[in-house]
Amino acid sequence: MMKLVAYHFRANNNLRALELAREELASAKDEMNNIIEEAKRQRRVPTQEAKEWLDEVNTVVEEVEAISEGFRQRPQCMCLSKYKVSQVAERKLNEMKSLLARRAEFEVIEFQASHNVPRAVTGPTNFEMVMNFVKDGMQGVLGLWGVGGVGKTHLLKQVHSSLACDPSFDVVIFVTCSKECSEERIQNEIVERFRLPRSSNLQSQAKIINNFLKEKSFAFLIDDIWGRLDLDLVGLPSCIGMDNPSQWKRKIILTTRSEEVCGDMEVGSKIKVECLKGEKALFLFEEKVGDETMQAHPLIPILAEEMVKELGGLPLALIVTGRAMRDKKDPREWYYAIKLLKKWHLNDIESSGTNESILRLLKFSYENLNNSYLKECFLYCALWPEDREIKKRELIYCWIGLGLIDELDMKDALSIGYNYISKLEVANLLEPTESHDEVKLHDVIREMLLWIAYEEGKNKYKWFVQAGVRLKAIPQNTEIWSTGEIISLMNNEIDAFSPPTDNHSKPSVLMLQRNLLKSEPELGNFKGIKYLDLSWCNLSNFPMGICELTNLQFLNLSGNKFTSLPMGMILLKKLQFLLLRGTAITKIPKGLLSQLKELRVLDLYNFWKRFHTVEYLPSLLNELECLSKFSSLGINIYQEDQLQKLNYLTQVPIASLKIFMLSAPGSFSLLSNFHGPNNVQENLNELFFHKCSFESIEMERNSENPNWHFENLETMLLSEMMYLKQILWKGVTPKDMLPRLRSLSIDYCKSLHSISWIVYLPCLEDLSIIRCKTIEQLVSADEVISGEIAESVPPFPSLKLPFKKQSMPPKLRSVVAEVEWWRGVQWEDESLKSSFQPFFKRP
Numbered sequence: 001m002m003k004l005v006a007y008h009f010r011a012n013n014n015l016r017a018l019e020l021a022r023e024e025l026a027s028a029k030d031e032m033n034n035i036i037e038e039a040k041r042q043r044r045v046p047t048q049e050a051k052e053w054l055d056e057v058n059t060v061v062e063e064v065e066a067i068s069e070g071f072r073q074r075p076q077c078m079c080l081s082k083y084k085v086s087q088v089a090e091r092k093l094n095e096m097k098s099l100l101a102r103r104a105e106f107e108v109i110e111f112q113a114s115h116n117v118p119r120a121v122t123g124p125t126n127f128e129m130v131m132n133f134v135k136d137g138m139q140g141v142l143g144l145w146g147v148g149g150v151g152k153t154h155l156l157k158q159v160h161s162s163l164a165c166d167p168s169f170d171v172v173i174f175v176t177c178s179k180e181c182s183e184e185r186i187q188n189e190i191v192e193r194f195r196l197p198r199s200s201n202l203q204s205q206a207k208i209i210n211n212f213l214k215e216k217s218f219a220f221l222i223d224d225i226w227g228r229l230d231l232d233l234v235g236l237p238s239c240i241g242m243d244n245p246s247q248w249k250r251k252i253i254l255t256t257r258s259e260e261v262c263g264d265m266e267v268g269s270k271i272k273v274e275c276l277k278g279e280k281a282l283f284l285f286e287e288k289v290g291d292e293t294m295q296a297h298p299l300i301p302i303l304a305e306e307m308v309k310e311l312g313g314l315p316l317a318l319i320v321t322g323r324a325m326r327d328k329k330d331p332r333e334w335y336y337a338i339k340l341l342k343k344w345h346l347n348d349i350e351s352s353g354t355n356e357s358i359l360r361l362l363k364f365s366y367e368n369l370n371n372s373y374l375k376e377c378f379l380y381c382a383l384w385p386e387d388r389e390i391k392k393r394e395l396i397y398c399w400i401g402l403g404l405i406d407e408l409d410m411k412d413a414l415s416i417g418y419n420y421i422s423k424l425e426v427a428n429l430l431e432p433t434e435s436h437d438e439v440k441l442h443d444v445i446r447e448m449l450l451w452i453a454y455e456e457g458k459n460k461y462k463w464f465v466q467a468g469v470r471l472k473a474i475p476q477n478t479e480i481w482s483t484g485e486i487i488s489l490m491n492n493e494i495d496a497f498s499p500p501t502d503n504h505s506k507p508s509v510l511m512l513q514r515n516l517l518k519s520e521p522e523l524g525n526f527k528g529i530k531y532l533d534l535s536w537c538n539l540s541n542f543p544m545g546i547c548e549l550t551n552l553q554f555l556n557l558s559g560n561k562f563t564s565l566p567m568g569m570i571l572l573k574k575l576q577f578l579l580l581r582g583t584a585i586t587k588i589p590k591g592l593l594s595q596l597k598e599l600r601v602l603d604l605y606n607f608w609k610r611f612h613t614v615e616y617l618p619s620l621l622n623e624l625e626c627l628s629k630f631s632s633l634g635i636n637i638y639q640e641d642q643l644q645k646l647n648y649l650t651q652v653p654i655a656s657l658k659i660f661m662l663s664a665p666g667s668f669s670l671l672s673n674f675h676g677p678n679n680v681q682e683n684l685n686e687l688f689f690h691k692c693s694f695e696s697i698e699m700e701r702n703s704e705n706p707n708w709h710f711e712n713l714e715t716m717l718l719s720e721m722m723y724l725k726q727i728l729w730k731g732v733t734p735k736d737m738l739p740r741l742r743s744l745s746i747d748y749c750k751s752l753h754s755i756s757w758i759v760y761l762p763c764l765e766d767l768s769i770i771r772c773k774t775i776e777q778l779v780s781a782d783e784v785i786s787g788e789i790a791e792s793v794p795p796f797p798s799l800k801l802p803f804k805k806q807s808m809p810p811k812l813r814s815v816v817a818e819v820e821w822w823r824g825v826q827w828e829d830e831s832l833k834s835s836f837q838p839f840f841k842r843p
Contacts, residue, residue: 018089021096022064028100029057034291035108050108053099060095067092109283129271130159134219134251139239141252143262146273148444149316149358152255155273156223159253163219168249170216176223178387178443180469183233186222190234202233209235217249224387224443225256228264275313282308284315288322288428296329303334310341316444317361323427324368340364355447356457362448365429377404377420378429381441382449383488383511385468389438392421401531401554401577402509410601410632410655411683411712436742436765453486467491467511476500481507490514490533497521512537513556524548535559535579547571558582558603570595577601581634581656582608588616594623605634605656607688607717613638618645624652634686638662643673646680653683660690667728668694670710671702681710688717695723695751699737700730709737714763719747727757734760746772 032054036046067088126144133142144152156174163172175189187205191198196212199205214237222229231252232238239250254265255273262270276284285308286294286301294300307325311317328334341364369375377399384390396417399405405420407413421439424430431440441449453463464484466475468491480487481499486509494515499522509531512521517537523529523545530551534543536559546555547568555572556579564587569575575596581603593599602624614636624630634656637643643662646654657680662668674680687710689697702708709732716738718724729737734757743766744758753774758764769775 018064018093018096019068021093021100022061025057025096025100026061029054029061032108046109047107053102057099060092060099064092064096109279126155126271126273127158130155130253131162133253133269134159134163139248139250140268141239141254141265143265143267143270144253144255144273145257145259145262145270147275147314147358148257148355148447149314149362149442150273150275151315152273153223154315156221156253156255160221166219168217169219171213171218172221173218174221174223176387177225177229178385178468179226181224181226181229182470183230185470186229186234206233206235210237213237215248219251219253222252222254225254225261225265226258227261276315276318277313281311281313281318285311285318285322288319289325293326293329297331299331300329300334303331303338307334307338307341310338311361314358314361316442317358319428320362320365320445324365337364356451358444359448359451362445363452365427366448366452369423369427369429371423373404373406374420374423377417378424379449379453380404381424381430382446382453383465383467383486383490384441385491386443386446387440388468388491389433389435389440391438392418393437395421395439397556397577397579398531398533401556403553408600408629408631411653462486464488474499485509487511495519497523521545527551530554530574532556542566544568550574553577553598555579563587565589565592567592572596574598576629579603581605586614586616588620590619591623593620594626597627598629599624599627600629601632602630603632603634603656604636605686605688606636606658617642621645621649621652625649627651632683636660640664647674654680655683656686656688657684658688658690659692660688662692662694664692664694666694667696667698668692669698669700671700671708672698679707682707682712684710684713686715687713688719689721690717690719692721693723694721696726696728697724698728698730699732699734700728701732701736708732709739710741711739713738714740715743716741717745717747718749718752719745721749721752723751724749725751725753727755729757734758735762739763742766744768746770746775748772750774 032050036050130142130144133140144155146152160172160174163169166172171194173190173193175186177186184202184205187202187209190196190209191205194212196208199208213235220231220236236252237248237250239252254262254267256262256265259270259272275281282305286304289304294304304325307321308318311321325334325337328337341361366375366378369378380398380402381390381395383398384395396405396414399417399420400407400410400413405413405416407416421430425432425439429445431442433440450463450465451457453465454460455462461480461483463486464475464480465486465488467488471489471492471494474489474494474497476499478500484507487507488509488511490511490513492515494512495518497512497515497517506528507526508528510526510529511531511533513533513535515537517534517539520539520541520543521534521537523532523543526549528551529549531554532546532549532552533554533556535556539557539560539562542557542562542565544566546552547566548571550571551574552572553574554577555575556577558579558581560583563584565585567589570592573596576598577600578596579601583604583606585604593602617637618641624633628651630651631653632655633652635646635654636658637646638659638661640662643659646652646657671681674684734741738761740763741761742763744761744764745766745768746752746755747768748771750772751774752772755769755775755778758767758778769778
């Protein structure tokens with residue numbers, strides 16, 4: 001009966017989703033028909049896969065139209081009719097999603113290779129060859145090699161996606177190596193991924209990994225190898241020479257730029273991933289340029305063919321250059337671009353073998369960014385480690401701190417930063433990741449940026465970037481410290497900072513974050529530093545040398561262990577940004593902050609789930625109120641009077657707020673507690689409730705305040721709220737109250753029974769529910785907000801729930817849960833459990 005009620009409740013939503021999917025599918029069909037019509041004019045024909053896909057689309061579109069018409073003409077108030085229609089609609093929705101997903105898996109037009117030139121082994125052909133290797137019954141190692149940017153990583157990721165649900169493998173592992181990779185780093189990735197016991201030395205760790213894998217079938221995919229790695233030393237069981245090769249299925253696939261590395265790794269077979277040839281290269285390029293530009297002038301298709309020849313068929317170059325030409329609708333712009341490419345003689349990349357040729361080619365897309373600030377912001381992306389995710393917030397704060405985003409209001413500055421990231425993603429210069437909060441930089445694009453920063457290799461020390469390369473000590477070359485302006489040594493294993501320098505050291509930017517310093521860094525001679533990042537460096541004491549850096553404008557000390565700030569910081573008269581997020585700061589000298597007249601941002605927000613009684617309130621708030629340029633505060637409060645004090649500040653916008661140990665029995669009204677001239681709700685971006693005693697949180701509208709909704713709140717955490725029973729909605733909907741809430745985390749709220757209201761949060765993308773044993777059902781059909789709200793807002797619009805086996809989320813990374821919970825889940829379709837199994841891992 002419960003299932004029937006749920007289907008009845010979902011009927012309208014399913015039909016709305018069905019209509020939207022039908023429109024999207026019809027649009028994809030029209031687009032394909034346009035491509036086919038254009039191809040016919042060029043005497044080319046559609047592929048068989050395209051023909052079959054169109055037939056299936058036509059059938060399902062007709063069926064959907066019949067379902068919609070039948071629903072409109074149904075007898076009213078018939079629950080069973082709604083139930084049946086909802087079931088059918090859900091099945092058809094899955095069919096359409098499957099068709100949309102399949103659209104990307106085949107070519108639309110047959111590519112006609114010349115009789116005299118062998119067809120290039122690229123794209124799907126390479127994929128088929130790799131999958132043939134994977135599916136044969138033998139053990140073995142396969143190497144994929146080719147120039148940077150040719151598509152090796154993309155191919156390996158395609159293989160990984162195909163193997164994720166392959167029942168013939170017990171374990172599928174994907175590891176990215178990069179230049180400074182080691183056996184130890186690969187071990188760490190495996191240990192972290194499968195939560196294996198950690199060991200202090202390489203050999204014993206290898207034994208643990210070997211014991212884990214020795215009675216399993218596995219596929220091990222290693223991307224971007226630069227030299228020989230001893231996989232026996234990592235702990236991988238042998239893939240060759242087994243006594244009984246049919247017992248376990250074991251495959252290793254690696255990618256590298258060098259054919260020699262394939263030999264060093266003793267691969268059994270190898271495939272050269274080549275640049276695209278002829279019409280395949282042209283098709284990819286035109287797809288990135290877009291139909292609107294391609295049809296803007298009769299000369300542009302002809303010029304596009306010429307440009308593709310000059311790009312040498314390198315997929316990365318075709319993609320980023322095609323995007324760069326997307327808005328160029330005047331043939332004169334195309335002539336100029338082709339002239340530049342001809343000047344660089346780039347049309348035979350594979351035979352030239354020179355990395356500089358590729359970098360010059362990619363520089364074209366950099367130069368075509370139409371905003372000088374955007375170009376400079378993009379350049380600084382290269383300061384982060386190769387092949388590693390970059391947190392958007394950290395990147396934007398870097399841009400702001402360097403003065404690349406010239407906007408005094410922090411809320412607006414952050415918006416500009418996110419807009420820049422979006423533009424770089426659209427230009428295919430930054431890559432999205434599984435996490436909404438992170439981006440990634442292609443390793444060849446990063447090389448290009450560093451090459452530009454080094455003035456095309458002429459000034460190798462102007463920037464000195466050795467990020468994430470496992471350095472144990474800082475470089476002792478005095479030229480680096482006397483001539484380098486920008487230095488990034490982040491994400492290393494440096495335990496002491498004592499550079500060989502004098503009073504003439506030149507760096508203005510020093511990035512040392514995420515090193516484990518065991519002693520106070522020696523900073524006194526770096527008088528010219530304006531930007532210093534020492535976050536997450538394990539510092540137990542405040543580095544007093546900082547007080548001598550009188551030109552300092554940006555200081556990030558987040559994630560360290562010291563508990564107080566020194567009065568000596570009063571000398572930092574130019575300081576604008578002081579980031580102390582996630583620290584245990586409890587003492588700030590009175591009178592210090594009021595003397596930092598240029599201060600714009602202070603972040604003391606502590607996201608740790610531990611309690612620290614602070615001694616700097618309320619004097620801190622009074623001092624900040626005196627600063628005319630101040631625009632953003634992250635703060636932790638634990639008393640009612642402190643909360644009320646926030647409301648009456650007029651010059652201190654609150655961006656991040658942690659409310660902990662607040663004793664307020666009964667109900668806590670969110671809006672009533674945020675009133676007064678400050679309008680906390682206007683600026684608040686993060687809100688964290690921790691160990692408070694109230695039983696309910698009330699969400700209500702204040703008719704006297706037009707700014708009653710939390711328009712910028714993106715992250716909310718509820719942690720160890722032992723007495724919290726419910727979130728009450730009074731005359732307001734989640735959509736109106738929290739229109740931009742993107743991340744919600746609920747941890748150890750043992751009295752909370754229902755959170756059905758989350759279904760209507762329009763932007764929710766990240767939902768975490770931990771240690772909440774009283775929440776047995778995520779969404780209950782009889783508790784969800786009903787009436788007009790249910791009719792106007794689709795459930796989980798950003799999370800895309802629910803889903804079936806045919807419509808698994810393509811970017812699903814993991815399902816994190818306790819083993820007991822996983823075993824006890826009741827599945828509507830048991831085949832769905834087997835599809836999720838490869839993604840399951842313990843917390």
